[in-house]
Amino acid sequence: MDREPPGAKWLGAPVTRRSVLAGVGAVAAFLAVDLGAVAYANNWIAPRTLSRQTFIDGFQTVFGRHPGFRRNHAKGMAVTGLFDSNGNGAELSSAAVFAAGRTSVTGRFSLTGGDPSVADTPSAARGLALAFGFPGPDQWRSANLSLPVFPDSSPQGFYDRLLASKIVAATGKPDPDAMARFNTAHPETVAAMAIIKKTPPTSGFADSTFSSLNTFFFVNDAGTRTPVRWAFVPQQSALPPKPAGDNALFNSVVRQLRTGPLRWKLHLTVGQPSDPVDDATQPWPSDRRVIDAGTLSLIAAQTEAPGNARDVNFDPLVLPDGIEPSGDPLLSARSSVYAASYRLRSGETASPSAVQVDEVTP
Numbered sequence: 001m002d003r004e005p006p007g008a009k010w011l012g013a014p015v016t017r018r019s020v021l022a023g024v025g026a027v028a029a030f031l032a033v034d035l036g037a038v039a040y041a042n043n044w045i046a047p048r049t050l051s052r053q054t055f056i057d058g059f060q061t062v063f064g065r066h067p068g069f070r071r072n073h074a075k076g077m078a079v080t081g082l083f084d085s086n087g088n089g090a091e092l093s094s095a096a097v098f099a100a101g102r103t104s105v106t107g108r109f110s111l112t113g114g115d116p117s118v119a120d121t122p123s124a125a126r127g128l129a130l131a132f133g134f135p136g137p138d139q140w141r142s143a144n145l146s147l148p149v150f151p152d153s154s155p156q157g158f159y160d161r162l163l164a165s166k167i168v169a170a171t172g173k174p175d176p177d178a179m180a181r182f183n184t185a186h187p188e189t190v191a192a193m194a195i196i197k198k199t200p201p202t203s204g205f206a207d208s209t210f211s212s213l214n215t216f217f218f219v220n221d222a223g224t225r226t227p228v229r230w231a232f233v234p235q236q237s238a239l240p241p242k243p244a245g246d247n248a249l250f251n252s253v254v255r256q257l258r259t260g261p262l263r264w265k266l267h268l269t270v271g272q273p274s275d276p277v278d279d280a281t282q283p284w285p286s287d288r289r290v291i292d293a294g295t296l297s298l299i300a301a302q303t304e305a306p307g308n309a310r311d312v313n314f315d316p317l318v319l320p321d322g323i324e325p326s327g328d329p330l331l332s333a334r335s336s337v338y339a340a341s342y343r344l345r346s347g348e349t350a351s352p353s354a355v356q357v358d359e360v361t362p
């Protein structure tokens with residue numbers, strides 16, 4: 001077992017990493033060259049009580065073992081596209097992606113949960129992971145969710161909720177006593193879930209708003225640091241899922257992409273000094289200034305395969321100069337656990353993805 005380095009104080013420290021996916025591995029497994037290098041040096045997320053291995057074991061207890069797949073957001077599909085920056089984001093950040101111009105994008109749509117062949121359900125949180133300028137020196141990676149706030153404020157809360165929500169085979173539902181105990185211990189999650197319930201899921205991926213949820217600090221050329229939460233705001237409705245089926249949500253967005261690019265505006269919400277920056281369960285007031293930084297266009301979908309987004313670790317701490325992490329404890333935990341998940345899956349042979357883009361009927 002890894003040991004915590006003496007005096008390790010990396011949680012929440014500003015980190016800029018430019019790990020690059022250099023290798024395309026064998027047909028099934030691939031070469032893990034993309035670990036979350038900083039976080040991976042330290043196994044402990046909460047000293048001596050919660051390690052990245054605890055999370056991996058937790059995901060496998062709840063969802064089973066699915067070699068070769070992500071331990072969370074296991075069901076997914078790769079996408080490629082472009083980001084057209086209008087230059088407005090440069091007011092907040094010196095990152096190259098916000099200078100006026102175009103940047104290539106590698107991404108992945110996903111559903112939350114560790115089962116790669118789970119049936120699509122509208123209520124499952126949807127993910128859109130994005131790597132801008134990948135695999136270049138100024139790349140920016142993010143993994144965004146279709147929720148207004150995150151249910152947990154701490155890694156321990158996430159872990160406790162994961163275990164409490166394990167489905168009991170006899171009922172097909174989580175154990176109500178375990179959920180009740182969890183809710184008593186985590187009022188912050190009860191409050192966040194009340195906010196989440198007020199924003200019912202949209203009909204598909206194409207009309208979902210995908211948000212950072214965690215706060216980041218944007219740093220401009222003058223060195224000014226501004227707390228920012230971002231959101232990708234859809235510019236289209238979604239095609240109705242047809243026919244209903246296990247891949248209804250994925251199939252619908254594949255069909256829609258065949259008709260032309262799908263677009264999202266990148267909105268940067270500017271935090272005020274009174275806004276919480278270390279707690280993703282808490283929304284910011286709705287009157288905060290929003291900067292429209294440009295348009296993300298997703299152009300094509302690909303079945304998960306060697307060398308595409310399947311093999312990218314969308315570690316939220318892979319940031320360019322001009323974007324820095326906040327002290328939100330979820331961020332360093334995510335970096336560490338994503339790296340552990342990535343390291344495992346890269347050494348395993350996966351069965352084919354449940355989402356086969358070429359097999360989606362018109």
Ligand code: HEM
Nearest residue numbers: 070072073108127129143144145158212213314338341342
């Ligand atoms: C302690 C909290 C969290 C833990 C332990 C966790 C764990 C994980 C793991 C293990 C993966 C798979 C990584 C891989 O194999 O590449 C993953 C993927 C993902 N997570 Fe989290 N997560 C956490 C919080 C969050 C938050 C706050 C967000 C949203 C803003 C988020 C959004 C996503 C998305 C969108 C993906 C899919 C990324 C992809 O397509 O590669 N997660 N998460």
